[in-house]
Amino acid sequence: YIIMDILDFAKKLSAGKHHSARNDDVFIDRLNHRYTVTMIIVFAAVVTTQQYFGSPITCWVPAQFTGGYEKYANDICWIMNTYYVPLEHDIPHSETTRYERMLKYYQWSPFILLFMALCFYFPRMLWRSLNNKSGLDIEKLVDAAMKQEQNDNPAEERTKTVDYIVSSIRVYIDNRYEATNQNGYNQRHYPKKLWYHFIFWRHRHLSAYIVLLFTFVKFLFLTNSLLQIFLLNAFLGNEYHLFGFEVIVKFLRGLDWGESKRFPRVTLCDFHIREVGIVHRYTVQCVLPINLFNEKIFLILWFWILLLAAFNIGDFISWILRIVRVDGRSAYVRRKLAM
Numbered sequence: 001y002i003i004m005d006i007l008d009f010a011k012k013l014s015a016g017k018h019h020s021a022r023n024d025d026v027f028i029d030r031l032n033h034r035y036t037v038t039m040i041i042v043f044a045a046v047v048t049t050q051q052y053f054g055s056p057i058t059c060w061v062p063a064q065f066t067g068g069y070e071k072y073a074n075d076i077c078w079i080m081n082t083y084y085v086p087l088e089h090d091i092p093h094s095e096t097t098r099y100e101r102m103l104k105y106y107q108w109s110p111f112i113l114l115f116m117a118l119c120f121y122f123p124r125m126l127w128r129s130l131n132n133k134s135g136l137d138i139e140k141l142v143d144a145a146m147k148q149e150q151n152d153n154p155a156e157e158r159t160k161t162v163d164y165i166v167s168s169i170r171v172y173i174d175n176r177y178e179a180t181n182q183n184g185y186n187q188r189h190y191p192k193k194l195w196y197h198f199i200f201w202r203h204r205h206l207s208a209y210i211v212l213l214f215t216f217v218k219f220l221f222l223t224n225s226l227l228q229i230f231l232l233n234a235f236l237g238n239e240y241h242l243f244g245f246e247v248i249v250k251f252l253r254g255l256d257w258g259e260s261k262r263f264p265r266v267t268l269c270d271f272h273i274r275e276v277g278i279v280h281r282y283t284v285q286c287v288l289p290i291n292l293f294n295e296k297i298f299l300i301l302w303f304w305i306l307l308l309a310a311f312n313i314g315d316f317i318s319w320i321l322r323i324v325r326v327d328g329r330s331a332y333v334r335r336k337l338a339m
Helices: 002-015 027-053 067-080 095-100 106-134 138-148 155-180 190-198 209-236 240-252 290-324 326-337
Strands: 058-060 266-275 278-287
Touching: 027 106, 027 209, 027 290, 058 067, 067 266, 067 278, 106 209, 106 290, 209 240, 209 290, 240 290
Parallel strands: none
Antiparallel strands: 058 278, 266 278
16 A cells, blocks of 8 residues: 555656646756656655565575574564675674675665655745745646647637736736835845845745745755765765766676675675573675665666756756846747747
8 A cells, every 4th residue: 555655646746737737837847846756756666665565685594593583584684784795705803894884775765765755846845835925826827828828719718818817917016016115125225125135035026036936946956956966875875976987887898787885685694693591693694685676776866866967057057047137038028928
């Protein structure tokens, strides 16, 4: 049921009425909050299925272990983490060295992915919760504009739709100037005017409110995409930010890029068993089938986030140039009016 709920939520994000039907943003923004979130949630569902309904770990235990001992070894090694030592290297005797090589992420992979999805969707949540507080219902205006573009609508209905859009924008423009003329806004008191502009959420009728909010949301998308690699590096360790480059180098050299110290499939585990007052220490070799999925998933995410960050940088620069250039703003409006 958990998996079905996750997949159902992903489906709503990609095709739901209240999520994706709102086109009050641009395609690059939807790459962040819609398609990326959907992809990550699907990945989380795959990892969760393997982790809770499959065999995420299998340890090779001594021959004298009975069924109960074997299950205990698998469970304790899954909970207490394992560490990686290449087969051609000797097992270190130092506890500190073993601890430094410990893998601490694989139990938390679904939660890491869901946290990533939340980070990518948060700017969208902020935009949806604040944009209609300006006095202009962008969602309804966008829906009306999309209906107006449908050729099968009667001419009379199309005219009513255009009149509704024009009147809504006219009322908004009139209200914003009334609001800015209050409280001495037009006085030559520059610190106060600066305060008005930057604290835009407290003065929602300012002409710059929606522009500033939309710019801030785009900045959040950009910042999130740039920080995701470093956040994953903190979660996964082993210099994850270099993962994609190393895979490319191995692929070009014809080496097996599937064997990685970041997502090893064969690891070691230490645990203790108390028997009649005597504590026995065992070191067993374990297989992590779940890392087959983790490796491919986080490799795809590495390349995707890097590409997405490049798109966000270009889109943010383009948006900034559009809003700071007066001729660019005028040309944009004229182009839309001519459509």
